[in-house]
Amino acid sequence: MRFKGTENQRVEKEKVRILRIIARLNIGGPAMQAVFLNKAFNSDSFKSKLIYGSLDKSEGDMSYLLDEAPQFSIYIGEMRREVNLIRDFITFIKIISIILRERPHIVHTHTAKAGALGRMAAFITGVPIRVHTFHGHIFEGYFGGKKTVFFKMVERFLARFTDRIIVLSPTLKEQIMHVLGITDRSKLSVIPLGVETELFLNCESLKGQFKRELNLYDETRLVGIVGRLTPIKNHKMFIDAAKIIMAENGAKLDIKFVVVGDGDMRESISAYAKENDLLERMVFTGWRKDLAKIYADMDVVSLCSINEGTPVSLIEAMLAGRPVVATDVGGVRDIVSHSRTGYLVQRGDARSLAGYIMQLLSNDEMSRKVGQAAREYSRKIYIRERLANDMDILYKDLLKKKGVMT
The missing domain is CATH 3.40.50.2000 (Glycogen Phosphorylase B;)
Structure with missing residues (x-):
């Protein structure tokens, strides 16, 4: 043959x-x-x-x-x-x-x-x-x-x-x-x-558009996760972290947790958010092509995967100058240098995830510094x-x- x-x-x-x-x-x-x-x-x-x-x-x-x-x-x-x-x-x-x-x-x-x-x-x-x-x-x-x-x-x-x-x-x-x-x-x-670096490097010009689409105030903080809604992405950890953040800081926070993507676990993840009294704080966007617009309004981007190769969502967020918090699995540590270009947590550790997200939300200078370092690193490599x-x-x-x- x-x-x-x-x-x-x-x-x-x-x-x-x-x-x-x-x-x-x-x-x-x-x-x-x-x-x-x-x-x-x-x-x-x-x-x-x-x-x-x-x-x-x-x-x-x-x-x-x-x-x-x-x-x-x-x-x-x-x-x-x-x-x-x-x-x-x-x-x-x-x-x-x-x-x-x-x-x-x-x-x-x-x-x-x-x-x-x-x-x-x-x-x-x-x-x-x-x-x-x-x-x-x-x-x-x-x-x-x-x-x-x-x-x-x-x-x-x-x-x-x-x-x-x-x-x-x-x-x-x-x-x-x-x-x-x-x-x-x-x-x-x-x-x-x-990846298409220029699209995300220049996303600041799109700032505010996503929040206006959602009818949110400019001051509303957005914490996001981008990816397929499947078991390997472990979105329940993201919701667990959101529950901790709201329990400890909810009274003083105007915050939304944004889930970008879709998949066979959409209904179960939504139900889990409802069980934890978080549904009103959640935004489920489905699949989007205009990710640069979404990253432009994010304050922190997270990743909770059980296993990963090289997650594109983290690279895109870093190119957009957004600080990231991610599980230390697979090739993630080759993208994120802990405390310099982002933060790493152990798989399933929702409390540490919540802790680093809150550090970034409560310290604008720290968030800016980490986001800028992430941008400079990723624009040279990817x-x-x-x-x-x-x-x-x-x-x-x-x-x-x-x-x-x-």
């Missing part, structure tokens, strides 16, 4: 063909990065296409990002996040068919499902270079013990025929190597995310031009090592 001229196929005057595969374009960092790289690598030297699948009903949709160049994307309706042997087999056959038609020099997969099906298809069809990006990992907080062990075994198997595994932070690299034992240092590269350049160097290095590029 291999296409002719694979391992010894050389790229001289022709463009390097890349086939990028992601399970779905739901709202979040993986979709944003995959779409951006697909666009960036349609150039004089590269030709890139993106395969993507279907969303769950409760997920926000980012496929609108493909509207500028739909000819560089391929939709497979059977590809979904959940394991389904029939749909997954159909997806696998379709990916093989696309590979045989497109004849890519590089297959680059994003997320677990696409990583498994895409890399196996690339291997058996003889694609010269196989790359996978871990945007986080699913080995903590997602599944029970037996499933987790199984998925670790699958990733270790897939790593054997993957030329390079990309992780988004040094902490995730250490976890992949030493804690999870998926592969060794020689196959791992750290390439941080790149830029899209740097991401594209890093990936260009990696691709060309692999092409040369495999004898594909002259």
Whole structure:
């Protein structure tokens, strides 16, 4: 089933063909990065296409990002996040068919499902270079013990025929190597995310718009959390912290707690807020595209996740100059330097979360200083031009090592 001229196929005057595969374009960092790289690598030297699948009903949709160049994307309706042997087999056959038609020099997969099906298809069809990006990992907080062990075994198997595994932070690299034992240092590269920095760096011009939309006073303080409403994001911890803040400071605070996002836990999170007499203090916005406007009016942005890769919401908030308080999980500590660019708390520690939020709300100078340090750090690291350049160097290095590029 291999296409002719694979391992010894050389790229001289022709463009390097890349086939990028992601399970779905739901709202979040993986979709944003995959779409951006697909666009960036349609150039004089590269030709890139993106395969993507279907969303769950409760997920926000980012496929609108493909509207500028739909000819560089391929939709497979059977590809979904959940394991389904029939749909997954159909997806696998379709990916093989696309590979045989497109004849890519590089297959680059994003997320677990696409990583498994895409890399196996690339291997058996003889694609010269196989790359996978871990945007986080699913080995903590997602599944029970037996499933987790199984998925670790699958990733270790897939790593054997993957030329390079990309992780988004040094902490995730250490976890992949030493804690999870998926592969060794020689196959791992750290390439941080790149986001649309200017949009958030310039958000001060939007200040006040979100509060006016909500009919709030300018003096009302806003504490927010941005992300999917799913168990792994642990929004109950955010509500627990809100309850502590209101119990200890409510009489002197004009404050709202803003939940940006949606998901299958929307109703249960709303019910939990009601149980704790907080519903009147909560704002549920659903999915929003105008995040810069929302960050502009935030006083503090929090993250309560049980597990994370590199959370885009924290990077965006930091670019907007907003102080952040987050759980010290996954790659978060590679973004947030405790007491300098934000504050870290232990997973599930709602009291510490509430404490740092109150420190920031009650000390404007401290809040300004932390927010400014966060902005200066993030604007140097998480830029899209740097991401594209890093990936260009990696691709060309692999092409040369495999004898594909002259």
